[in-house]
Amino acid sequence: MKTEEKILAKALEMFNERGVEYVGLRELAGILGMRVSNITYYFPTKDDLVNRLSIQLYDLNSSILVVKEDLSIEQFLEMMEQVFWNQLKYRCLVVSFVHLIGQNKLIAARYGDTQTKRNTVIRSNLEVLARNGHIRIKNETELEFLTSTIALVARFWISEAAVTWQHLSAGQQINHYIKSIETLLRLYGVESAK
């Protein structure tokens, strides 16, 4: 494992445990058995380090978030669940995004992308679900409401979970929020029985 990868891996681990801003570069370097300036050789600023982690998350989720014709509600929920697990892997970032964006231009740009993309994918998939008769959407307003509510949950479930559901396992937390999205979808669902 190359030095750069070792730094990224350990940084992610420590950032997830204690938060990006509470892990010092000297501590990280110490645990890795190197000097601070060795880290700054690969990542001139801490932001660069964080940025690289955020690229990893972006790439992970990009491959998952796709628009699929003949999508079922179950498949849509599975897609969201995969995204949720990735967010959990990089929770230090997800929890901090609002801050990071204020300071880190690179992250801000990519996050804008992520967000637009996520909204578009959710929206398009909801349209698919509607077209195929899995849900009934009357007008643009309803579509917009569903999209943005699901997007809000997808963006902030992990922050709420960190505060409210610490006692639950990661799997239980994810399950809870996926269920929430499902409940919301079922409100627009087409009753199959009669």
Next chain:
Amino acid sequence: MKTEEKILAKALEMFNERGVEYVGLRELAGILGMRVSNITYYFPTKDDLVNRLSIQLYDLNSSILVVKEDLSIEQFLEMMEQVFWNQLKYRCLVVSFVHLIGQNKLIAARYGDTQTKRNTVIRSNLEVLARNGHIRIKNETELEFLTSTIALVARFWISEAAVTWQHLSAGQQINHYIKSIETLLRLYGVESAK
């Protein structure tokens, strides 16, 4: 205006503009025409300062969040709107709560309170709305879903707005999210016109 109040007021102003962690005590002191150690006389640590601001917000919202018999949907939404305006006044805190809780025990405790209280009040008021026939709630699951979804919006709308809706005015932003909650409620609404 006493020194302590001047510090609190200017700190809130600057924290709101640039974020709690990006405003240094020396800069704050400089603008107030005093030395850093004068701030630490009133607030031994920065956390103490932030904590006091968080008490102010807590108090503001405590007086608004009440359970009211014979509540209408409109009144419920007005209540939420008032809370939203208070959150805006202290947005530096609302945006940072997830972080602050990790480092500041005092804030963590009070935030736990805030959250429990808000959930309880929302839930109780929804029960009132249901009892009075403004909305139809079939079972505990539905009530729980409605409560937690509204609570999620109430907690994170401002973070999302900071990223997604910067171009909108504060009033428009609040309006957007209040509308969201209304749409959600109307899904459980009782159609008045046969």
Next chain:
DNA sequence: CATACTTTTGGACATTGTCCAAATTTTTAT
């Protein structure tokens, strides 16, 4: 083997929050 490139190091820098003893101002009691 010598040269060039990459990687690692140690030490410096300004800035941060925190702390404390001394100086100053304000309040209180005589």
Next chain:
DNA sequence: ATAAAAATTTGGACAATGTCCAAAAGTATG
């Protein structure tokens, strides 16, 4: 009014942080 006490303000120090740079060490290439 004045002396004693208390509250406030100050300047300077501290350790820790992210950032930076010149030199050393290591590795690869001709």
